[in-house]
Amino acid sequence: MPATSLADWLRSASDDELAALLQARRDLATPPPSDSTVLATRAGTAGSTARALEALDTFTLTVLETLLVADADTEAVPVDRIEALLGTDPRPALERLRTRAVAWGADDALRVVPVTREILGPFPAGLGTSVPSLAEVDLDGLGEDERALLTALAAGPPIGRSRDAAVETTLDAAETPVQRLLARGLLLRRDGGTVELPRELGLALRGGRVAPESAWREPELPVAGHEPSTVDRAAAGEAAEFLRQLESLLTLWSEQPPPVLKAGGLGVRELRKAAKELEVDDVRACLLAELAAGAGLVADSQTTTPEWVPTTLTDSWLASEPAQRWILLAQAWLDLPRLPGLAGRRDARDKPMAPLSEDLKRPLAPAGRRRVLAALAELPPGAGVRGVDDLVAVLAWRAPRRGGRLRDEAVRWTLAEAAALGVTALGALTTASRALLGDDRTTALSSMAGAMPEPIEHVLVQADLTVVAPGPLTPELAAAIKTVADIESAGHATVYRITEATVRRALDAGRTADELHELFRTHSATPVPQSLSYLIDDVARRHGRLRGGAAASFLRCDDEVLLAEVLGNPVAAEYELRKIAPTVLVSPVPLAEVLDGLRAAGFTPAAEGPDGRVLDLRPAGRRVPARPKAVRRVLAEPPPATPEQLAHVIAHLRAGDRAASRRRGTEVRLPGGGGGSDTAATMALLARASREQREVWIGFVDAHGIASQRIVTPAHVGGGILRSTEDEHYPLHRITSAALVED
Structure with missing residues (x-):
């Protein structure tokens, strides 16, 4: 059997075959190889070959291991021997290996690059030394x-x-x-x-x-069919719940920003506190925190005592429509260069990895995420996988060497996060997510908006002072209800609880009793219970009788007996209250602190503005400036080279091969390229070749400092430029040597 080297095989390949190789292994074309020998050397390196093997499926890798079992890395072997060892036709897989220049040669003389044995280990296919x-x-x-x-x-x-x-x-x-x-x-x-x-x-x-039949074909992926509209509605419900939870997290961190750990990240105690407040598990709380930071809604304050604080983008996000908020989060998740699922696991130093820390950073996470979703996108609309492990097995068969030790876990994390975020539902990809994967944000936005339930403008007020929202409320109504009631249970139907404290909170915010009565009268689909009306009137009757202002702060009240009661309470000494008039007390302490102290002591004061109206002194929540950051999208596969780029590289390669194969006459060398005493000799040689239309061998250094060889026929020499008959231009100062090609 003839022994052909990889360089010889590449040299004899057609332009289409070389283009397929350079498309499959992009690293071989950067920088453009000077000839086929250089290309073969690159293709045989361990790093480049290992990257090429990552894209191969289990059957193709099995064929490659069978070639190693037959010692094709040291001698040529026939395809019949491989077929006998394998038990099936290896030719389709051999074509994939040839396309990537991992194997080469005709069917009667197959070879593989020797470095594959080093990459796949000393025991290919789990078989030992030959005896x-x-x-x-x-x-x-x-x-x-x-x-x-x-x-x-x-x-x-x-x-x-x-x-x-x-x-x-x-x-x-x-x-x-x-x-x-x-x-x-x-x-x-x-x-x-x-x-x-x-x-x-x-x-x-x-x-x-060499291998069982299970390695020959991809495992079956059991699927369950659903109507696409059913999948979209189910996902929209999960998305709405996720948005509500993230809104609650932003509100919590606005009022009580958690500290940043010294090593960076979010502490376990703070994570569990957030999980308890949101009534979710630690895994969901970690995902919410990671996406809040990934979407730019939360950032490190970078102060002397750094905290995780919502950014100025939070207010615009909260004011947006639900579908727009979802698009921002879904896109941030797709491009998130981190693995939230790693949180809580231990690193190489046996320390737990914290959410929002650098330990969770994985630059290739977006590529892995899109690969999982792309597998779901291959299914018909509405079709979902029956089990997570089924998809894990399929993706493992398709690329067993891709993903490292976290390969299967990352697939499970991706599916769980996609379901939580509403990217998938019932194991299927939604219409909006399919559009988002195709970078069609307009269609994704309209699809999600259409799947989400329409906001409603009514609630159900119950006799036990609970308010039931049977669906998502309009932003205005939701804000009004949250002012006068606390959320008791959340979900597709949210239940609020009205208490004396919540009514007082609404009055503190500037609402009047008449406005609260009007709110429930106009928006309750059920009769307003008399107990609620009594509660509002009772609290309003006592609210604001005691009023405060800034002196740093003051208190005034027409009831001198009430002021005397305040002065007799220990709170007066704590806040240094003193009487300056029969109906006025003042304090050097800020008004908000005085009012909080009085409320804790059992009084019901209200803040007063310069015009006598009730003020809302509740903190609006902290904000830090949003720091714009460039989003570097990592695709599952790099963008393909254009035909023009491939043609340029192949032309460069062919020119180098021609130069290496042609005999050249006496060489004129120019040390450093151009200049010196050899310039005249070079000009004379090139001028002669131009007159006689003879081919010239030249050594050339391009603008990137890469040396190569060329065979050209000079058409014109002048102005410091050599122009060939193919209309290529070579600056003379970059030509290092020249010689006439011998016949």
């Missing part, structure tokens, strides 16, 4: 324990640890299965504690096949 003398050995006389040991090693890897390997004995004196197998020569002794099963025995115990 040809064992090819026809008879295993029928072995005992059950000996056969069981060999069968276990035959499954791979072929290495076993045993103290019996240190004992050298005869077959008659052997006491254990390992000793008897070593004495028969059916195991190889690697050292005093390790034995190895020879390749021939491993193949025999596998029935003569």
